[in-house]
């Protein structure tokens with residue numbers, strides 16, 4: 682803890698807190714939702730929210746101030762809860778409409794007893810996507826995603842191995858492993874190897890065809906060979922950032 686005092690006797694105390702990470706622990710009830718044909722560990726929960734909740738959440742997303750949106754290539758996003766930073770995230774209040782879901786998902790045990798404190802809202806129009814990437818070390822190694830408005834395919838890739846990095850370059854296609862069909866109103870939970878080792882991305886497509894590479898096709902109620910047309914999808918990626926800088930402003934006269 683550091684204490685700073687300015688000339689007017691206004692005291693600003695900055696409390697730094699670094700929460701410890703705990704091993705992942707998901708409640709027994711979630712076990713039935715494990716996608717067995719994916720590497721450890723993917724939970725896919727269809728109809729986690731109702732259609733009314735979906736409409737409400739979409740309404741809230743689109744009611745947010747225009748300045749909340751950041752336009753990126755291939756998607757736009759809203760960041761809630763603060764900007765994760767290696768030195769600690771300066772936490773910002775999460776609005777009630779998102780906090781409800783942070784708490785609901787955390788109560789499943791998704792973040793080892795901690796409560797989610799960060800939400801990214803991504804919006805993808807048909808034909809948009811996100812490059813293969815890792816979510817990285819600033820988060821508790823679990824990401825939970827509620828999907829709204831449309832399905833998508835989330836694609837998984839092997840990391841570029843040091844062996845192959847030195848030799849022949851690998852193509853994205855040769856590193857592709859499997860896809861998940863993520864339907865609207867579903868909750869997806871990724872942790873362990875799928876979070877820590879693999880990369881994930883969304884191909885910029887307007888249509889997706891169900892092949893046997895879609896490992897959760899039965900849980901998602903999909904027919905092999907079927908082609909699904911994408912609409913606008915909004916995803917809420919709900920996470921826990923362990924390293925939070927708690928600033929406590931104490932204003933007063935000495």
Ligand SMILES: O=C(O)CCC(=O)C(=O)O
Nearest residue numbers: 801803811816826916918
């Ligand atoms: O929209 C999604 O489901 C994936 C988003 C994502 O990978 C991310 O925000 O890191």
Ligand SMILES: [Fe+2]
Nearest residue numbers: 814815816881
């Ligand atoms: Fe991601």
